[in-house]
Amino acid sequence: MFSLKRRSISDIDHLIIAPELVRKRARILVIDDDEEAFPYKLLQKEGYYVHYWPRIENLRLLESGEYDLIILDIFGVAAKDVSATDGIGVLEHIKKSNPGQLVIAYSGQKYDLSQARFWKIADDYLGKPSSLIECKEKIDFLLNKEFTPKHYWDELVHILQAESISQKSIRRFESYLVREIKRGKAMPVHKIERFLRISDHIASIIGVLIQVINRSAGQGQ
């Protein structure tokens, strides 16, 4: 039988991971040239799933939504060939290739007016140094509030609207996407491209967002 029921992203709300599980499931990456500056080892002890890079090791992984939350320092994290403007350039690049990527700006240079953009583009910030309790509070808050299918879907809609995709097509896509998530099926980029008739570049950005929607709905790793 054919089902005519229009599905919406709120239909998968029940799949959202419980807050106490989010901290264990969400992949967090800390990028800071000073290994001792951020208490990532203590966070690991507390059950958070945290990786640490002293500098950008693989930009590809940051573009592809591999990590659910990135904690990024402003200076000394990127070689000149990666970003001419160090942390700010990296942050801009990440937000461009994966608009839904959650990033916490982490630096002791809040006083520096020339770096204001860094703090404004990021989803939130932590001053340096910050205590473990502060770090936990900020991470938990951001993950519980933003690591949800709704947050990433909103980002996705934003991109589609900018590409002049009609409201009707967006609704159809939403319904199709929810069905696929419920079935536990991945959606390849070529399918997205065909469904929405968009360029492969935009389709790959959408693909990254869908991957994170899946993960935030507890469907896949």
Next chain:
Amino acid sequence: MMRDLLRAVIPTPYIYENCLEDGGRVPQSNYCKKCNPKHCIRNTGDPYHYECKGGFSSFSLSWMGKPLILNGLISPFTGSKFSGIRRKQYRNYRVSEQDIELIKSTLISIEKFISLRTEENLMDSVTFLHEIRTSVGIVLACCEEIISGQSGFTFEEKLERTDPKTKDLFDSIGLLQEQLNLTDIITNPSSITYGKKYRSTIHKYFLKMVKLFAPRAAKRGIRIQLNGTTYAEIFAYNSFQFIPLILLDNAIKYSFSNREIIVSLEERADRVSIKVSSVGKVVPDEYRDRIFDKHVRAPNATEEHPRGMGMGLYIARLIAGAHETSITYRCFSVSGGVGTNEFSFEIAKYVG
């Protein structure tokens, strides 16, 4: 020093901070010295020119945010009260419109220069503070490492089981860290609105600061009492925590020893009211409207602590403004310049 600078720049007599000052070229006239009503002092800003009963012109300018009046002059705007003989007697007091404009523009240029140099000096100090910040980070990491060695599942549980001295150390580092963070706002006030707004209880903000300040207050026998049982939530930027920090820091600094600082939190319909009161020297009347201005320190503050930038309450005002509220000061039970100082504000409760 400021007087010497002004005298070097202003050739005519002038009035600054209600004091009659001689100009670099022309002193105050006997007429102005003997004048009792001094109506010209009250004529600040608008209208720019004022003519007194004696027929002298005065021009209202400003210097460092305060009114500066060029007084006792004969200008092209001066009316007919000056006869030929009188005009001769006061010929040194004659100024043209261009003279006034020149003084005005010189004052503006010097003010800009001073402000630029102040900012540069401040920036140098803050850059130096960045080094201290790194060291504080190391101390904080060591302290957290010690605490994490305690038994318990979470860090918070471990902290609860830590001995009081280590806890005091942890709180003191926390205070130092917050004070360093406050310097960021001094140099970059736009950082007040960096980050997201969070829901949190007003009680939590004050309880945190009361805990952090308790060891410092105890050294002077001061007890901080947190009254009120409201657990109402507010929706605030991270910077909001600096309001309790500044108000409590000031209260401890200027409170008499062995007294009590009372923080009261009260719920009122859709708002929460906050009051921080302490006993000490009160702010003199003429400073009450200005204590929230940049670099303004009232005499009661300079007497107790001669060194200070006069930035705390200014920052508190900016942060309050970013949260659509304002802080007010009042004092009561005053006797002999001593009484209860109270800073209060109200903030909207978070409604989901």
